Amino acid sequence: MAQKPSIPKGTRDFGSQEMSRRNYIFNTIREVYSLYGFQQIETPAMENLSTLMGKYGEEGDKLLFKILNSGDFLRGISDDDLRDGATGHLAAQLCEKGLRYDLTVPFARYVVQHREELVLPFRRYQIQPVWRADRPQKGRYREFYQCDADVVGSDSLLCEVELMQIIDTVFQRFGIRVCIKINNRKILSGIAEMIGEPDKIVDITVAIDKLDKIGLEAVNTELRESGISEEAIQKLQPIINLSGTNPEKIATMRQVLSGSEIGQKGIDEVEFVLSKLSTQNSQLELDLTLARGLNYYTGCIFEVKALDVEIGSITGGGRYDNLTGIFGLPGLSGVGISFGADRIYDVLNQLDLYPETVTTATQVLFINFGEKETDYSLPIIAGLRSQGLRCEIYPDASKMKKQMQYANQKGIPFVIMTGETEMNEGKVMLKNMLTGEQRLVLPEEIKALVAFDVCSTGV
Amino acid sequence: MAQKPSIPKGTRDFGSQEMSRRNYIFNTIREVYSLYGFQQIETPAMENLSTLMGKYGEEGDKLLFKILNSGDFLRGISDDDLRDGATGHLAAQLCEKGLRYDLTVPFARYVVQHREELVLPFRRYQIQPVWRADRPQKGRYREFYQCDADVVGSDSLLCEVELMQIIDTVFQRFGIRVCIKINNRKILSGIAEMIGEPDKIVDITVAIDKLDKIGLEAVNTELRESGISEEAIQKLQPIINLSGTNPEKIATMRQVLSGSEIGQKGIDEVEFVLSKLSTQNSQLELDLTLARGLNYYTGCIFEVKALDVEIGSITGGGRYDNLTGIFGLPGLSGVGISFGADRIYDVLNQLDLYPETVTTATQVLFINFGEKETDYSLPIIAGLRSQGLRCEIYPDASKMKKQMQYANQKGIPFVIMTGETEMNEGKVMLKNMLTGEQRLVLPEEIKALVAFDVCSTGV
Numbered sequence: 001m002a003q004k005p006s007i008p009k010g011t012r013d014f015g016s017q018e019m020s021r022r023n024y025i026f027n028t029i030r031e032v033y034s035l036y037g038f039q040q041i042e043t044p045a046m047e048n049l050s051t052l053m054g055k056y057g058e059e060g061d062k063l064l065f066k067i068l069n070s071g072d073f074l075r076g077i078s079d080d081d082l083r084d085g086a087t088g089h090l091a092a093q094l095c096e097k098g099l100r101y102d103l104t105v106p107f108a109r110y111v112v113q114h115r116e117e118l119v120l121p122f123r124r125y126q127i128q129p130v131w132r133a134d135r136p137q138k139g140r141y142r143e144f145y146q147c148d149a150d151v152v153g154s155d156s157l158l159c160e161v162e163l164m165q166i167i168d169t170v171f172q173r174f175g176i177r178v179c180i181k182i183n184n185r186k187i188l189s190g191i192a193e194m195i196g197e198p199d200k201i202v203d204i205t206v207a208i209d210k211l212d213k214i215g216l217e218a219v220n221t222e223l224r225e226s227g228i229s230e231e232a233i234q235k236l237q238p239i240i241n242l243s244g245t246n247p248e249k250i251a252t253m254r255q256v257l258s259g260s261e262i263g264q265k266g267i268d269e270v271e272f273v274l275s276k277l278s279t280q281n282s283q284l285e286l287d288l289t290l291a292r293g294l295n296y297y298t299g300c301i302f303e304v305k306a307l308d309v310e311i312g313s314i315t316g317g318g319r320y321d322n323l324t325g326i327f328g329l330p331g332l333s334g335v336g337i338s339f340g341a342d343r344i345y346d347v348l349n350q351l352d353l354y355p356e357t358v359t360t361a362t363q364v365l366f367i368n369f370g371e372k373e374t375d376y377s378l379p380i381i382a383g384l385r386s387q388g389l390r391c392e393i394y395p396d397a398s399k400m401k402k403q404m405q406y407a408n409q410k411g412i413p414f415v416i417m418t419g420e421t422e423m424n425e426g427k428v429m430l431k432n433m434l435t436g437e438q439r440l441v442l443p444e445e446i447k448a449l450v451a452f453d454v455c456s457t458g459v
Numbered sequence: 460m461a462q463k464p465s466i467p468k469g470t471r472d473f474g475s476q477e478m479s480r481r482n483y484i485f486n487t488i489r490e491v492y493s494l495y496g497f498q499q500i501e502t503p504a505m506e507n508l509s510t511l512m513g514k515y516g517e518e519g520d521k522l523l524f525k526i527l528n529s530g531d532f533l534r535g536i537s538d539d540d541l542r543d544g545a546t547g548h549l550a551a552q553l554c555e556k557g558l559r560y561d562l563t564v565p566f567a568r569y570v571v572q573h574r575e576e577l578v579l580p581f582r583r584y585q586i587q588p589v590w591r592a593d594r595p596q597k598g599r600y601r602e603f604y605q606c607d608a609d610v611v612g613s614d615s616l617l618c619e620v621e622l623m624q625i626i627d628t629v630f631q632r633f634g635i636r637v638c639i640k641i642n643n644r645k646i647l648s649g650i651a652e653m654i655g656e657p658d659k660i661v662d663i664t665v666a667i668d669k670l671d672k673i674g675l676e677a678v679n680t681e682l683r684e685s686g687i688s689e690e691a692i693q694k695l696q697p698i699i700n701l702s703g704t705n706p707e708k709i710a711t712m713r714q715v716l717s718g719s720e721i722g723q724k725g726i727d728e729v730e731f732v733l734s735k736l737s738t739q740n741s742q743l744e745l746d747l748t749l750a751r752g753l754n755y756y757t758g759c760i761f762e763v764k765a766l767d768v769e770i771g772s773i774t775g776g777g778r779y780d781n782l783t784g785i786f787g788l789p790g791l792s793g794v795g796i797s798f799g800a801d802r803i804y805d806v807l808n809q810l811d812l813y814p815e816t817v818t819t820a821t822q823v824l825f826i827n828f829g830e831k832e833t834d835y836s837l838p839i840i841a842g843l844r845s846q847g848l849r850c851e852i853y854p855d856a857s858k859m860k861k862q863m864q865y866a867n868q869k870g871i872p873f874v875i876m877t878g879e880t881e882m883n884e885g886k887v888m889l890k891n892m893l894t895g896e897q898r899l900v901l902p903e904e905i906k907a908l909v910a911f912d913v914c915s916t917g918v
Contacts, residue, residue, distance in 0.1 A: 005568045005786045008505050008556050013569055015576070016498030016583070023499070035844040037821035037851030039475030040482070044602050045504060045558075045588065046467050046524075065505075066527040068554055070592040072546055082541050087531055094553070095527055097467050099504075109464045110472055117474070119868040121854055124475070129504065133529040143503050156854035158833065165841070276837065327464045362496035374617065378735065382624070385494040392496030395580055395615035409578040 010134070010142030016361070022145075022345060024358045025174075026127055029147045029339050032170050033125040036162055038149050041124050043106040045131075046097045053092075055105045055326065061088075063133045065142075066095035099131040103148045104323065104336065111152055112327040120153030120332075127341075141342065150336030152324070157269055160300045160319065161276040163337045167304055167315055168280045170339065175353045177307040178314070179283040183290040184270050184300050185318070187253065190263015191239055191288075194256065195232035203228065205291035208240065212289070216240065239288055246274055246286045253288070269300055283307070296320040300335065306347050314343045363450055364414045365407045366393040367400065376423050377416075380443045387447045407433060414450055469593070469601030475820070480807070481604075483817045484633075484800050485586055488606045491628050492584040495621055497608050500583050502565040504590075505556045512551075514564045514785065520547075522592045525554035558590040562607040563782065563795065570611055571786040579612030579791075586800075600801065609795030611783070616728055619759045619778065620735040622796045626763055626774055627739045629798065634812045636766040637773070638742040642749040643729050644756050644777070646712065649722015650698055650747075653715065654691040662687065664750035667699065671748070675699065698747055705733055705745045712747070728759055742766070755779040759794065765806050773802045822909055823873045824866045825852040826859065835882050836875075839902045846906045866892060873909055 007013060014022060030040070046067060053061055074082075077093050100106050103126045111118065127147045134140055149166065151159040164180060171178045185205075192201040203226035207219050214222075219240070223233050239256065242249055250271055257263030270286055277284055282304075292301045299319030306314055317337030324332045348354055364384065366377045374393065381391050392412075394403045407415050417429040422440065430449060431438045441449060466472060473481060489499070505526060512520055533541075536552050559565050562585045570577065586606045593599055608625065610618040623639060630637045644664075651660040662685035666678050673681075678699070682692050698715065701708055709730055716722030729745055736743055741763075751760045758778030765773055776796030783791045807813055823843065825836045833852065840850050851871075853862045866874050876888040881899065889908060890897045900908060 005510055005572050006507065007503050007510075007568075007572070008507055011503035011505055013503070013573065014501040015573070016500060019499040019501060034819045035847070035849050037824075037849055039820065040478040041475060042473040042478060044466050044470035044472070045590070046470060046602065048465065048467055051464055051466075062529075065529075067558075068525040068527050068550060070521075070524075073550070074546060079542065083538065087533060091527060091532070099526075109466075113464050113466070114472065114474070119865060123851070131504070143505065151854065154854040158827075158852060158854045161837075162852075169844075276834075279838075279841075360493045361498065365496075368617075375735075378620075379738075382738075385628075388494070390493055390496055392582070393617060393621075395610065395613040395617045406578060406580075 008142070010136030010140075012141065012143070017359070020358050020360050021348070021354055022341070023360075024354065025341055025344055025348070026145070026147065028173050029170055029341075030125070030127065032166055032173070033149050035169075036123070036149075036166055038123045038125040041107075041110065041126055042128060043100065043103075043110055043126070045099055045129075047100050047106055047109065049092065049096060049098045051109050051327075052098050052101060052105060056101055060101060064101055065099040065131045065133055066091055067097040067099070068094055069096055100128075101132055102130050103128060103146045103338070104150075107148070107150060108323045109327055111332070112324050112329045115329060121151050121159075122153055123149070123151045125149040139342070139346070145341045147339040147341055148336055150334050152332050152334035155319075155321075155333040157272050157300070158276075159335045160269075160273045160302075163317065163335060164273065164277055164280070164284075164302065167302075167337060168277075168282045171304070172281045174344065174348060176314075176344070176347055176351065177282075179285055179305045179307060180280075181285050181287040181290050181303045181305065182270060182273065182300065183287055183302075184266035185297050186262045186266030186269065186299060187257070187288065188266075188291060190257040190260035190266055191236070193260045194263065195228075195235040197228050197232045200226060200228050202295060204236075208289050209291035211240065242288055246284065249286045249288070250274075266299075273300060292316060292318060296323055298322075302337070309347045309350050311343055311347060313340070314347060315339045360390070362390050362392050362410065362412045364389055364391045364416055364446070365403070365410075365412045366391065367403050367415060367417045368394040368397045369417075369419060370397045373418050373423070376418055377428075380428065380446075383443065384446060389447055389450060416446070467601070469595030469599075471600060471602070476818070479817050479819050480813055481800070481804060482819075483813065484803055484807070485604075485606065487632050488629055488798050488800075489584070489586065491625055491632070492608050494628075495582070495608075495625055497582045497584040500566075500569065500585055501587060502559065502562075502569055502585070504558055504588075506559050506565055506568065508551065508555060508557045510568050510786075511557050511560060511564060515560055519560060523560055524558040524590045524592055525550055526556040526558070527553055528555055559587075560591055561589050562587060562605045562797070563609075566607070566609060567782045568786055570791070571783050571788045574788060580610050580618075581612055582608070582610045584608040598802070598805070604800045606798040606800055607795055609793050611791050611793035614778075614780075614792040616731050616759070617735075618794045619728075619732045622776065622794060623732065623736055623739070623743075623761065626761075626796060627736075627741045630763070631740045633803065633807060635773075635803070635806055635810065636741075638744055638764050638766055639739075640744050640746040640749045640762045640764065641729060641732065641759065642746055642761075643725035643759050645721045645725030645728065645758060646716070646747065647725075647750060649716040649719035649725055650695070652719045652722065654694040656687050656691045659685060659687055661754060663695075667748050668750035670699065701747055705743065708745045708747070709733075725758075732759060751775060751777055755782055757781075761796070768806045768809050770802055770806060772799070773806060774798045819849065821849050821851045821869060821871045823848055823850045823875055823905070824862070824869075824871045825850065826862050826874060826876045827853040827856045828876075828878060829856045832877050832882070836877055836887075839887065839905075842902065843905060848906060848909060875905070 052064055073094050081090055129143050129145050131143050136142055167180055188205050189201055192198050192204050207222040211219050220233055250267060253267055290303055297318040298321040301318035303313040304315035319335040321333050323334055381393055384391050413433055415431045415433055422428050427440050427442055429438055430441050511523055532553050540549055588602050588604050590602050595601055626639055647664050648660055651657050651663055666681040670678050679692055709726060712726055749762055756777040757780040760777035762772040763774035778794040780792050782793055825840060827833060840852055843850050872892055874890045874892055881887050886899050886901055888897055889900050
């Protein structure tokens with residue numbers, strides 16, 4: 001036999017159980033987005049490389065999957081270009097298109113391209129896969145889904161409030177207990193100002209962002225290596241270690257940042273958002289060490305941690321002031337969130353939180369005894385399907401044992417058998433595969449019996 | 460302003476109305492597949508090129524989108540290879556992966572790769588995009604969705620019958636009147652035998668397949684050019700022109716093919732399938748000129764035509780006997796169908812057949828008069844959302860006119876205003892945007908009023 005075929009590393013096949021669970025996740029998120037007036041869009045898997053390049057930093061450019069031009073892809077490329085070995089330059093000549101790396105840049109491109117048709121503020125959501133040529137490792141894939149919602153064209157903090165409510169509602173529906181961590185880039189700017197290092201805001205946030213992962217000592221080392229003065233690092237310590245309730249933290253930071261206009265603005269924003277979220281189910285925590293890596297954030301930033309499972313952030317987002325500026329449409333403020341479907345999947349699995357009804361597997365299998373019995377069964381099956389029951393008939397008149405085995409292996413909860421006796425009486429034999437109980441019933445009784453047994457036995 | 464960004468030719472953005480309609484199409488197909496016990500799977504967008512190459516003919520290989528290897532993609536490629544200009548050979552060195560071209564080959568790969576976990580017969584469905592580097596033209600895209608269902612591991616004709624029932628149910632749900640055309644590759648083989656050209660079956664089917672598009676004369680010319688004898692072509696004419704009811708056609712063909720064992724087998728199969736489909740809604744037509752291009756078909760083949768719109772086939776499929784053989788697992792028979800979502804979308808649009816309820820747009824907009832009014836509105840909005848109403852609050856306290864314009868442009872059917880008077884009475888002002896009618900109501904009355912007006916006015 002030939003070598004078993006395989007798929008590219010970092011990619012996955014999803015079988016039917018995984019698909020049911022993934023659909024449950026996507027549908028839940030989709031439904032909540034809709035309740036908040038967000039409208040779905042989709043963009044192509046391939047974007048022009050000119051759209052993608054330079055948007056994710058130098059490292060990101062390397063992680064883009066590039067698509068070889070069709071036809072004679074060498075046409076117009078000089079021998080020098082081919083041989084000088086600068087692969088980045090050559091790649092740009094060989095490839096015009098790339099696979100999308102996230103949903104945010106395609107969204108910005110979409111807003112600019114369709115600006116004449118859009119009604120602002122524009123609330124959109126988008127649930128699609130993205131591709132990254134990252135080194136594959138546990139929990140990190142080269143193809144994975146993002147589930148984004150953004151509002152652009154308004155700088156109202158109500159947008160932040162609603163996105164937090166969405167997060168709260170989604171995780172409540174999933175039954176996952178979470179803590180939503182909130183911070184604001186303006187507070188971080190205020191801190192940089194206050195410690196006398198206003199130009200080092202990026203270095204400071206990148207270092208602080210790692211506190212959870214690498215610990216305080218390593219963060220301080222990194223700050224030192226970024227050229228931040230010892231004095232400034234000392235001033236940072238109480239802020240990094242700040243504890244207490246949200247109002248206590250806010251009160252402290254108001255004092256610490258009393259000299260920074262932008263810092264005060266950030267505190268105002270956080271205070272406003274928290275004040276509107278008093279009835280949330282989720283924990284809400286002002287976390288001054290939350291920085292989020294992406295440099296386009298300018299205001300509120302947030303991240304969600306699961307309380308009962310050790311795993312990285314399962315949702316994140318923030319406000320950006322000029323995402324569409326790179327495509328020639330400046331001055332549009334926006335704010336967005338992104339649910340990490342793959343991690344949510346892991347959390348739901350670990351906590352075993354899927355509702356029983358998630359499966360879409362077959363409910364009733366009709367055993368095939370031959371053509372006469374099949375002719376008797378087909379109209380009954382058609383009737384059950386039109387009542388919404390998921391039915392199969394075994395396609396071949398194989399041995400009974402083989403057909404029962406099929407039902408068992410697929411976890412089909414009910415089997416229907418029709419022999420001479422049943423046909424003569426206009427009935428069928430309904431067998432509950434879990435209890436083994438068999439009942440001779442009329443075709444029109446099947447639906448109710450299956451529904452009842454499904455409820456009472458939990459299959 | 461910078462140049463307006465764009466997307467690669469042959470690809471599309473989908474806005475919210477298009478998405479609602481596309482989701483309606485996919486959900487309808489998905490639901491019917493489930494009723495028939497088909498289980499959803501998904502495979503990665505990228506497959507190894509070794510999986511894809513050579514499966515779609517020479518032309519197909521050229522239409523595969525290939526993904527440039529990451530990192531130093533020139534490593535190991537000799538100067539000679541680079542310069543000799545054989546792009547096909549070089550492409551294979553530069554690229555290990557490609558985008559899937561259809562769902563059938565990835566499915567065959569899936570079955571072989573996961574054969575130990577699968578319970579046979581395996582009924583799967585798959586709804587995912589595919590990519591082809593075709594020249595883009597009206598109605599032909601470089602990225603489009605396929606919606607496939609297949610059963611592998613059984614050669615029972617009941618599978619064909621059920622797939623026909625699925626087609627019938629899906630188009631009945633869509634309200635599209637269709638004709639399902641059926642033929643059988645074995646009949647075509649019988650014909651090739653009977654006219655004395657058994658080795659020319661591929662040429663004959665390819666030519667006959669074009670009858671609809673190019674007419675009888677051109678088909679005959681093409682047959683001549685394939686080296687088929689004038690005598691054989693003359694013998695073919697009555698078959699190509701065969702008319703009458705299905706039983707009449709079957710009776711004629713039984714006689715014509717009386718000397719061909721495989722031809723008789725094909726007629727038996729068609730007769731069996733048609734006999735089990737007597738209660739279908741759709742027209743069923745035995746069409747001996749139906750050949751379908753793909754060479755892996757070996758038994759029943761089918762294609763669906765819309766009766767009320769001029770458009771190519773909107774669904775097709777057939778039986779294949781050895782699809783997994785190319786991956787080292789011979790002897791598995793299968794049969795499948797594929798709904799053409801993009802063409803179905805066009806048909807539904809042209810006939811204006813979308814149900815009113817397809818939209819998932821916002822139902823109620825709360826006008827924003829300022830912070831006090833917003834604080835009053837937020838708990839009401841939360842309550843409505845928990846009742847399943849899709850609500851928005853305008854994020855900024857902009858001029859009333861601007862907010863009403865937003866509601867109009869987005870087609871939001873209801874607007875709620877809350878000023879001093881309403882708040883004092885614990886009520887809200889509900890305005891029907893279609894009729895202009897305003898009513899002062901209690902928050903708990905909103906849901907029923909919106910639902911009632913939505914029903915009565917059809918918004």
